[in-house]
Amino acid sequence: MYSVLHIILFRLRQMLKEPSNIILLFVMPIVFSLIFGSFALDGGGEPPKAVIVAENCELCGELSGLIAKNPSFTWEYQSEEEARTLVAERKVVAAIVVEPQPYERIQAGEAPYRVIMNEPTEDYIVLSQFVRGIINMVLMQHEVVRDTGEAGLVQVPHSINATPLIELQQQSYQAYLLKGEDQARKASQSTRAIGFTIMFLMFTLSGTAAVIYNERKDFTWQRLRTTAATFSQIIWGYIGSFWVLGWLQFAVMLLFIYIVYGSTWGLYLVPFVSLMIFMVVAFSMMLVTLIKSKKQAEALSSIIVVSTCMLGGVYWPLDIVPDMMQKIALVIPQYWMMQGMSDVALNITDWSIMWKPWLILSIYSILCLTVAIRKLSKEQ
């Protein structure tokens, strides 16, 4: 443990001594986040479109009214057939269908809504959370007014619809959904700014991990391996130092984003960022074991980082790129980093929604680290 801590502190001191590292760590991400975060702010424009499909009944009208109350979207009423076409053509984020005979469904404890969507865009994530919150709310309220029958249930959404939105925020139903447009825009700015932080994190750590290459070349790596420290202590010392450095960078960026955009972060910020940084460290270490020269490291890391950031939706939302690109994005770690950070920005705490980025980044981390350690230990 002493050796691991000693390596971590030593490497951190060395890395933070370099003015170029400070620029790459803090100055560049802040400048880029400022520029591209502002783009997200200015590019808000019209809220995205979504469709409501509802039959002509009193409860159906009240239930659709609950949905249409969300100002983050522009709502249109359409038939289900038309709604499906609009969704398929990506002209709307999704269609929310109020199920026929909603009272019976609510009585049976089933959701009175059904969602038709094409792909899980950022806007869809916001919308789906909102719908989920409304469903929970309606089902819970039904328990309260169960004895009064359908007429009593109709009064619940009716009274909610008649109430200013701000009053809903006082209730405990998924508060993040009800902050409406402001929350969505802040989340969008924060996620875009975080995207650039992720890119610089990858640049920083792939550049920093190249010290392992230099150490092998200069023989200090070999000398380290003849000391009292074991191979795993040395490896974890390096991983630890890169991880702490990544966290330093991220912490400064989160503080910056909080000051500039007023964004706050959800419960899972610390564990998710920790996982994300660990994944980047593992990836950088793998990269270092595959290179044969420092020039190769610089060229390869630039190409890989920039291209995967493009494909992963770091520079622009993936909603605007063709289908094929969106499919490719699913295998890019940055895509899952952005998805995860988006969940964190929206304070999503439901594991049934947010499990994918965690699982996929964990798998990537294990794979990259396995390759790196195998390669380094083979060279023993």
Add this chain to the structure above:
Amino acid sequence: MLKVEQLSKSYDGKSIVDQLHLHIKAGEAYGLLGPNGAGKSTTIGMISGLIKPQSGSIMIGEVNMLQAPKQAQRYIGIVPQEIALYLKMTARENLMFWGRMYGLKGQQLKQRVAEVLQIIGLEDRANDKVGAYSGGMKRRVNIGAAILHEPQLLIMDEPTVGIDPQSRNHILQTVKQLNEQGMTIIYTSHYMEEVEYLCTRIGIIDHGKLLAEGSIEQLQQLVGNATTIHIHLEEAVEDEQDLLAKLVTLCEGRSFTIKESVITTLSNEPQTVLVRILPLLEAEHITISKIDIQKPNLETVFLHLTGRSLRD
């Protein structure tokens, strides 16, 4: 102190070290001589636990390097050919770092770093960055980092490459003192005079095999009275192979080498050889600039055993 038995290592099917045996007693200064590619560095890498051998055993004292490498490594210090230091740090910072990595702490660490700085003669420059040092000073810190934990066995892989004579003398004296204080030394070098000065026993290695081993006197007996003849030519020979063939024919199978316009051969009767080959050189219009005739030394032994010059 060190027992190496039947040590072998090959890369891509090419044998680098082949069934090597080495027995080095505690307190001995052992010179390992061999040209580039002879297998010296691979042998040292295996002894220090950096390279896994394909077969064989390595005992450092009573500890088996292959079974308990970390325990065995406590007894050894490595001075690699490369300057294995952090050049942006001062000598003191480097020594503090490596001392900690060897498990030294607190007052013991500070005291040991001060002692080592004194041994390597760099107390006055201890707070200067290593990158600003001369080659010789860097090499001294390189040695310092290897002796911080007071190893019983110090392995030095060509520790004086590319440095000025003054620094070389300082290093040689330092190593000699360490050996006199009881530290066992393994010293590899291209420089015969260094090995002759430092080592009590010498092993000659080529193509991964130990060709001969013994004291300088014992090794010199292998060549008897053979002297080395170096004929320095004014200009490079156009067709070296043709000339070599003519020389071999003329001297009835005697071995010759031509490198950098110098013809080299061994002979117990140098005058006879010269009388034979000088007319040939004249007939070939080859101008001689100098002729050296050296009495038997390690270089002669090396040439005799390997057919190559040590610096090949």
